[in-house]
Amino acid sequence: MLNWSKIDTVLLDMDGTLLDLHYDSHFWLTVLPQQHALAKNISLSEAKEDIFKRYQAVSGQIEWYCLDYWEDQLKLPIMDLKRETQHLIKVRDDVPYFLTELKKAGKELILLTNAHPENVMMKFEHTAIDNYLDGVVSTHEYGVSKEQQSLWHQVQNDLGFNKTRTLFVDDSVAVLNAAKEYGIGHLLAVANPDSQQPHNEIADYLSVTDYRTII
Secondary structure (H helix, E strand, O other): OOOHHHOOEEEEOOEOOOEOOHHHHHHHHHHHHHHHHHHHOOOHHHHHHHHHHHHHHOOOOHHHHOHHHHHHHHOOOHHHHHHHOHHHOOEOOOHHHHHHHHHHOOOEEEEEEOOOHHHHHHHHHHHOHHHHOOEEEEHHHOOOOOOOHHHHHHHHHHHOOOHHHEEEEEOOHHHHHHHHHHOOOEEEEEOOOOOOOOOOOOOOOOEEOOHHHOO
């Protein structure tokens, strides 16, 4: 279990960690391939094959998370399409209590997300989760994703947190690996980021499916 007495700062991912990943999974795996098929007048299977190859080519890089990049690549109005399905954006059920209790305990809460700033603002408008936070960092400000060590150096330099007394919460093992390599003292994996998918098996990190169990 986490030793909260040794944690001052909590860095929180957004999609899959504070918000249900279902919205993003549906958009990137269903909506965008459908729109790509229509725009190119190709079959859905061809569109999926093309798009998933493009995803793989930039996996873990800032481009994968960049709406401008995908708009240029696919010639589609990405933000307009995302807004069409924004009714699926949802805060995880366990998050309000979790963040409220952390605030009561005097922890500093900072969102650290790879999501594009426009995407972040849309989700804030829809959920108001920013009201719980002391700070918000989109890695697009630095031009490099959380998977890269240079991001961690820059963010720590700017925010000045004590990395040995910091908890980082994320649903991506690759990102948690990067945080561990940098020396973040406390790490927590989210094993159920998408409410419509089975729980993930996570062997290397303390994991949670309901934050209320660790307060």
